[in-house]
Amino acid sequence: MDSHDKQTTKNRHFGQAMQHALSGVWNVFSRERNMRYHGTAAVIAVAAGFWLKISEQEWLWIIFAIFFVFLSEFANTVAESLTDLIVKGQYHPLAKRVKDVSAGSVLISALFAIIVGAIIFVPKLFRL
Ligand SMILES: Nc1ncnc2c1ncn2[C@@H]1O[C@H](COP(=O)(O)OP(=O)(O)OP(=O)(O)O)[C@@H](O)[C@H]1O
Numbered sequence: 414m415d416s417h418d419k420q421t422t423k424n425r426h427f428g429q430a431m432q433h434a435l436s437g438v439w440n441v442f443s444r445e446r447n448m449r450y451h452g453t454a455a456v457i458a459v460a461a462g463f464w465l466k467i468s469e470q471e472w473l474w475i476i477f478a479i480f481f482v483f484l485s486e487f488a489n490t491v492a493e494s495l496t497d498l499i500v501k502g503q504y505h506p507l508a509k510r511v512k513d514v515s516a517g518s519v520l521i522s523a524l525f526a527i528i529v530g531a532i533i534f535v536p537k538l539f540r541l
Pocket residue numbers: 445447489493500502503504505506508509510512513516
């Protein structure tokens with residue numbers, strides 16, 4: 414992660430904490446290729462939601478699925494970065510386990526989102 418000010422002490426106020434949190438969000442979206450795919454899928458799902466006029470409850474499921482996948486990718490990025498920090502480029506079977514399991518959690522969350530999307534959108538598409 415980039416750190417322009419090289420701060421290692423606690424944030425002094427809410428605004429500073431928020432600035433660092435937003436920088437973390439930007440970091441994942443701008444650097445993780447998979448996050449851009451998730452973002453694109455989320456935009457398509459939201460556009461389809463408006464187009465197919467889904468219900469309030471269906472919106473809640475779609476929004477939940479989107480945030481679930483985003484959070485999985487964030488956790489995956491944290492796990493990968495911490496692993497790289499610890500092993501410093503060396504091969505370690507536990508590093509492989511951490512990265513593979515973490516990637517697996519993203520895969521499972523994406524599968525969940527696909528199932529939610531299919532349940533909500535497929536019947537509506539057939540009724541068009
Ligand atoms: N230090 C390491 N020791 C052992 N295996 C590693 C190590 N680093 C990476 N690997 C293996 O290589 C694979 C790819 O590593 P990488 O860091 O690119 O993870 P990734 O999940 O593909 O990352 P991204 O989500 O950014 O695409 C991992 O899934 C893991 O199996």
